[in-house]
Amino acid sequence: MSDLSISLETLALEQLEAIGSRLTKSRKLILSALEASAKPLTVTQIAKFSNKIAISSMYRNLNVLEKASLVTKIVNENDFAFYELDEHVLGHHHHLRCVRCGTVMDVELAEEIEQQLHKTAKSISKKYKFKNVEHFLDFAGACSKCES
Amino acid sequence: MSDLSISLETLALEQLEAIGSRLTKSRKLILSALEASAKPLTVTQIAKFSNKIAISSMYRNLNVLEKASLVTKIVNENDFAFYELDEHVLGHHHHLRCVRCGTVMDVELAEEIEQQLHKTAKSISKKYKFKNVEHFLDFAGACSKCES
DNA sequence: TTCGGTGCAAAGGGTTTGCATTCAC
């Protein structure tokens, strides 16, 4: 149980402490579920991974972990949220979503595109007078399982 | 009431008929609200524009209009959906969202980036065996109103 | 011993649905 990598555990301790929170068993379990998964998970999926945590605690913990910049919430067209480790942990990346089953997977892009997106964000920031403009680039299509 | 442009009304009639639905007064009102607005609207905002429509009909109509490819639902981090006219009507574009107040506005990008995104979508399609991969590029930051 | 964390149950809030009525073709 809670086979959390040392590096993530250290980071978690540090960043949770920074917001006055503790690294509890439940939070370790959630983090290890997310670390073990190749792709973002729904609350229900995380709960399956460890059904000892009450759903309410699940949500409360995910909110705390989000505040600690350890976890990121992904809003999806399919009405339930997905969660994954924060970009500080996972590295910058994008998402590919199946329009049928809703599964979300992580995708990395070429540096070239990233740079261009960065430039674009800057020019939008200037043009529309928005501060700290970030880009969110996702892709969606029909996955091979759903297509069969 | 329902000062819908002729071209949109024609298109609406056509595409609603294609899915066996009618162009009713309520649907005209919703479409004209969206056409009049410079930016995507929430259900509540559309309702304000015309408070004669029951909320339930609002949702039902928006779903029908979405099926008819007349309207697109935008999922937002701030927990309520935004709606706007479909890209077939509005043209391809992207969104800029305020992380504070949640407002969403439309943004057009240079052809150069669009082409690169298109290429990227294709290569992702091949790599992950997803069909009909589309891109969704949004930007988010703090708008000038919220920043003051 | 002191707070933060947890479980349970109840409440929230946006969205959907059942049903009888009304409307469009």
Added chain:
DNA sequence: GTGAATGCAAACCCTTTGCACCGAA
């Protein structure tokens, strides 16, 4: 006249909250 659309209220479902209890520093 017939099937689609509407209004109202109730149901849904994911998520949040209140409260008493538990647990780690």
